[in-house]
Amino acid sequence: MFLSKTDFKKIFTFSLVGVSALYFSQKKITSEQANEDNLKKHIYYLASDELQGRLTGSEGETKAANYLSAEFKKLGLKPYEGKSFIQGFEYNVKLNPHDDKTSTTVKGKNVVAVLNNKAEKTIVIGAHYDHLGLNEHHNSTLANSDGQIHNGADDNASGTAAVLELARMFSQNKTKENVNYVFALFSGEEDGLMGSKKLAETIKTNYPNTIFMINMDMVGRLNSNKDLTIGGVGTSPILSDLVKKYKPEGINLGLDESGVGPSDHTSFYLKDIPVLFLFTGTHNDYHKPTDDSDKINYPGQKIITNYVFNLANALGHEKEIPFTKTKVAPTKAVPKYKVSLGIMPNYADSKDGMGIDGVIDNRPAANAGILQGDTLTRIGKCEVKEVYSYMDCLAKINAGEEHPVTVKRNGEEKVFNVKF
Template identity: 55%
Template sequence: GLMGSKALAEYISKNIKLDLMINMDMLGRLNDERSIIVSGVGTSPRFTDLVKSNTPTDFKLTMDSSGVGPTDHTSFYLQNYPVLSFFTGSHSDYHKPTDDADKLNYKGMEDIHAYIYKILEALENETSYPFEKTKVKSTKKIPKYKVTLGVMPDYADYGDGLHLDAVTEGRPADLAGLMEGDIVMKINDCEIKEVYSYMGCLATHQKGDTVIITYKRGNQVKTTNLTF
């Protein structure tokens, strides 16, 4: 969880002068499309331009303005520090013994680190890093849910559905024919925009329920039956 970063951010806020926080989380699996997600670009006015202007032309960049996400930069954002978080996406080996060194993209990591270093060099030329609060995705408390699809979602907020980074073998999504790269748009009539609305849709179902999943694969919108 975020207990360690929460304690550190609280300590720093009281004892150490800090201008901003850079978070590098799961950068070892840069894919063939060279996709990278940079979150927190809305937490200081110049971040968006600096990130865009220093991104290599062969990187597929997705930016998320929010300072809140499922990793350690959130703790610093909540202490009013500007944050940038770099992430190459989830994968099916996450938190498993199979997540081993032979699966790392070492050249990709080198390229990402060079990219982040360029951004840091550009930040050195800034005289200040004013903090800005970002839009809260939802004011509603996400209800508890008892079922899942059995997928690893892409946590970036694309606004068009739940992007699947991985599908776990033998779980409901896999058995229903969903694949990595699919975009889940609806569970029955419950519309999904991103991971938060996905969790809200899950909360309305129980184990054993059969639902209709509407999803996008490539340019085609499809449906499939899925049993939790």
């Protein structure tokens, strides 16, 4: 089992490594620059009380989606599919982990636009725009906060605003790029990467030569040390040097190799697409009603947006970006669990087992022969219905034990002996 989003981001913040010492003179200076006023305008609207926290499936999400669609339309971008920028999807979520009767169907809306340069290659630049609403799905880190608006300025109006500004910069860039750009704003992230999974399932059909995905999640709180964590640098051998080469002056980079994490880049990594994940760190307002617009570091966000613009330009000029599978560091395991199966769970509440969206190489599941796309139904005698019961089953196992693990594959039940 991987870290919760909260724990993962705490570890990311306090374990920064790989600080770069390269200088600004090594960067490519671009003609287009991010506009701080634009970033502030987008964040103040998206994180306003009017949108009621942008919960997936809510009226606030619809208002946000309409706003994002209008911004893309102003820039002359084209919809990803059909005539609308909206890409709909559905999933089930359990409102009470201990009560099967609380499962409800959620209808979400991705907002996706394309800058078609008639190029052979395509890069996805994305962020999730949904947040916790009034804590209806119980993801808040503040006790007794049901009914309070969780505005999510940093998480993730900040990343959303950056994507909108990058869409403006690329669409108005006087120099034609070597690639097409898909600007993707996901919903359903807070319930388990639901929107990005939907887009990742279709991206290679619509754009077969999708060479990269850049994800920005919580990029609005650059601290006084200017610490910026970048995940995914191990997903291609060219990335470590590239992110250092274009590093803005004064920024301290913390590099993490893994392509798997609690944000939307994971969905694309699992489709064998190299990724980068930018994150300025967690804070006391994370997943609380106090994550508000007046706490954003707008000059810092401008620096990061320009940085992504330069990175995306550089990636577009690469002849090849080889994909590399990455390991999951042992420190990413949830502390209260003694073992890990080594899978990426599907967080949707399916009632008849938990889908497996990814299997990590050289971990117990992979070693036993379990595959991506299998549905996990039982660990030993412990029944798995969805992610909550999966966690309950996992918590009962000690390191070194062997248990039969039952999965469904193409409608057929299979049992594997797994050593944890």
